[in-house]
Amino acid sequence: MKIALFGTSADPPTAGHQKILRWLCEVYDWVAVWAADNPFKSHQTPLEHRATMLQLLIADIDTPRSNITLEQDLSSFRTLETVEKAQARWGDDTEFTLVIGSDLLHQLPRWYRIQNLLQQVELLIVARPGYAIDKYSLEPVKNLGGQIAIASLTGIDVSSTAYREHGDTQALTPPIIAYIHQQHLYKCQDATTKRYQVC
Numbered sequence: 001m002k003i004a005l006f007g008t009s010a011d012p013p014t015a016g017h018q019k020i021l022r023w024l025c026e027v028y029d030w031v032a033v034w035a036a037d038n039p040f041k042s043h044q045t046p047l048e049h050r051a052t053m054l055q056l057l058i059a060d061i062d063t064p065r066s067n068i069t070l071e072q073d074l075s076s077f078r079t080l081e082t083v084e085k086a087q088a089r090w091g092d093d094t095e096f097t098l099v100i101g102s103d104l105l106h107q108l109p110r111w112y113r114i115q116n117l118l119q120q121v122e123l124l125i126v127a128r129p130g131y132a133i134d135k136y137s138l139e140p141v142k143n144l145g146g147q148i149a150i151a152s153l154t155g156i157d158v159s160s161t162a163y164r165e166h167g168d169t170q171a172l173t174p175p176i177i178a179y180i181h182q183q184h185l186y187k188c189q190d191a192t193t194k195r196y197q198v199c
Contacts, residue, residue, distance in 0.1 A: 036076075
């Protein structure tokens with residue numbers, strides 16, 4: 001069995017993440033998703049809210065295959081620990097692919113025990129607008145032993161940051177917007193007053 005491991009620190013998850021998940025459903029036998037805390041980022045929203053939003057994003061995916069699930073118990077501060085949890089759950093005969101955006105390529109060499117991690121998974125890089133996938137970004141990872149594949153799709157040019165900083169709801173799906181309003185998450189910009197308010 002081939003399993004895609006897709007952890008994201010998205011704050012909040014966007015329509016771009018949903019597009020990636022929909023594509024992964026078509027390519028892999030199983031897609032395991034979780035909300036993560038990235039040690040290289042500061043997070044505005046607690047992990048449990050981001051996990052709930054990911055669940056809403058998954059539930060809103062229109063695909064005939066039911067091979068995607070939120071596996072929040074895989075979440076760990078260290079990706080290597082996540083992979084070890086996945087191996088314990090699905091067994092040694094499973095092929096694991098770790099899915100990351102091209103914006104994380106420059107961080108990878110600094111990840112915890114990165115060489116050990118790269119021995120246990122293949123990397124699938126999803127192109128993100130504004131973050132090139134070229135020999136300069138790939139070579140350091142290959143030098144560490146990384147087996148790299150490039151996804152045949154490009155993410156949508158939307159970002160969680162654009163929503164947090166400018167209230168750009170184009171980046172989000174309706175269930176996520178509804179949850180944000182219900183839980184009063186983030187500060188969004190009032191277009192008429194240009195003042196930030198809790199949504």
